[in-house]
Amino acid sequence: MLRGAVTSKKSVKMGGIKVKSDLFQKFLAFGVLIVLSIFFGILTKGIFLKVDNILTIALHVTPYAILGFGLTFVLITGGTDLSAGSVLGFGGIVCAKAITLGVSIPVSIVLGILAGVLAGLINGLFVTKLNVTPFIATLGTQFAFRGLTQLVGQGKPVSIRALGDEKIISVFQFIGSGTIFGKVPFPTVIMIVTAIILGIILSKTAFGRRLYAVGSNEEAARLSGINVIKTKLIAYIICGATASMAGILLAARLVSAQSNAGQGYELEGIAAAVIGGTSVMGGEGGILGTVIGAFVMGVLRNGLNLLKVDAFVQMVIIGIIIVLGVWYDTARRKKQAESV
């Protein structure tokens, strides 16, 4: 039929553009990463590209990336979690406190992660059951969980060294900064495994599909029989869990849980996700992008450090990169909407 033929011809073309822009989006973040690496490689006369330095970056990036994974889930639903940094501190300190109280390390880790799960559940309940805007709900819990963290540590760091048990100290230290397969930091391996698991959940399971559907059009998802509340709750719980994981790894690296650990990290996590192509409007995003996004930030920091760029100037540069990332995302969306 004539009419059909014309519509589809039009869409083919648009489809072509869309596919290209999708690849471009992934390539863009990845391309930026490569360009930055070459750029810093040349300027630092190769120091930047040394394996040791790259592993340092990987270790440094790990907590941000893990935090970013959970945030990616929440962002895909169209929500946000400003409390993630506080939950990071909370998870870390609960784990460390448990160890100092004589609980075994595996159980302490589980307790730390459970603390994060609980925190995520609370956030999720505020957002879904009480219908508080995610921004406000998690702004509030950001204070609350930070307060709880301070209470557990009574304002002081909880140090494992104070325990004086060399075996426990060395095991905990290994979790935070040990290396396997030669020089690869253990936490980075954890990060990669987590990325793979969460990436599969997101792209290969019905839950993953529901997540995107909810973020894309909540009412359409609800009317399709998707349990929107449950879907969102799980997203917030995953976010809490990854935040506390990051907190435990950070505490393990320092062999001590700081009560102010993770302050501002939620914004780094959101930035990593957004640079990696996750939309703050919901419905779009992925774990691989967040890994790349976290590395873009880490590479920038490390490279600028090696070049001895002033720390304050670094902040300005990173800030600009984040805005450019979001601007690009918005412009792309607008173009997409106009191409109807």
Add this chain to the structure above:
Amino acid sequence: MAELLKMCGISKSFPGVKALSNVSISLNAGEVHALCGENGAGKSTLMKILSGVYQADEGEIFINGEKVYIENTKKAQQLGISIIFQEFNLCPHLTVADNIWLDRQPKKGPFVDDKKLIEQTQEILDELGLTISPKALVRTLSVAEQQMVEIAKAISFNSKILILDEPTAALTESEIDRLFNIIHKLKSKGVGMIYISHRLEELARIADRVSVLRDGEYLGTYLYKDITIDKLVHLMVGRELNEKFPVYKRKIGDVLFEARNIINNKVNVDYIKVRSGEILGIAGLMGAGRTELARAIFGADKTYHKEIFVDGKLVEINSITSAIKNGIAYITEDRKKDGLALNMTVERNINMAYISNLCKNGFIDEDAAKKNAEKYIKSLRIKTPSMHQIMRNLSGGNQQKTVLAKWLCNDIKVLIFDEPTRGIDVGSKYEIYELMNELSDKGVAIIMISSDLQEILGMSDRIVVMCNGRISGELRREEATQEKILRYAAGLQNVEGKGA
């Protein structure tokens, strides 16, 4: 009549598509010039060029005989061109006065002169014979009233050229009458209007001339009185549309669906039933509670009380999930707002309500998902280059078919179809009707809610009319007429013939 506007030889291409080629139309003062064509014919592109959203690749625009360049929407506004889109551009939290004079409020020193603002708003509202209060918040107004506010805003710009894009799509009969009164008033003031509508019947009441576009080509301009609807449709579609509704003999079976005592704060319905293979039309004015009834049955809204029987068995429907489990599907009236995830792919939209059935050991079986999507794209004749196309890029008719596909995946017994063909072009409408007939053939009981009386009369086996949340009348297909339906819809008791 003076010629207000002339667009000559307008061409516009988007990457890979020639949206308009060599289109010329003109508009006289005090004229209503209808622009007809199916979705994708280029009407909107042409109007977007006129209103400065797009720029033409070729061609010239003259206003009052003077050549103009409309490089942006601001310029269009300065030239006295206003466009009223299907979706309104109003700030819901501001008052009518603030919306009309947005960013142009009269000032007293640094402050807004509220008294004057209200006065000048009242003036315009009076001029149009509107009874809306200038102080009313826009979000409290009905769709029709909001549209009036848009028109009032256009008048406040002293627009001489007004573009109305599907203005009646969301209006009821009486609201359409009011709109047409206003259009006649504007005509007498010398305003020229370009009027886009899929409802060809209503053009007879207002159009002076009509121009037809098909696939970006200009097919000619005719005096409305010299052309018949059949000829018009023929031009638009490029083929004869002998029947607007497919002729069909339905095989109606036993009662499949019954609902008793559906009560919530918007609806109070004692009893409705639908037989297998039957299409029950629900007519009524906007706000009569038709959609609310559908949502109550489907478990989307809270109800105080309801009893629903499927296949003669009482079933408990306290959530959407339980409705779906019992074979009830609901297709909403606004597919863009709550039917589709527009930035997701066709495949994901089709599988949205079915995804749990496509999992193997907790993981999605991608092959099964693709096969399922493929199957429905084929059987519903969804025109898309690939199942991975983004929903937004499909035409209205194909979007609607995708929503239908989403539900057909699940084994449905009862389909509630809310405004099945709103905003869909003539050819696609026919296809949707055919699909409804195919479903009825399979024994599905269909409840069709529609504001289009022709559709109600053309498709329903039985018609229920609602008014104020209650059923005000029931008509068999043979006895139903537009007049009877309208009388019931208006809540008038003594309808000639027999009631229900």
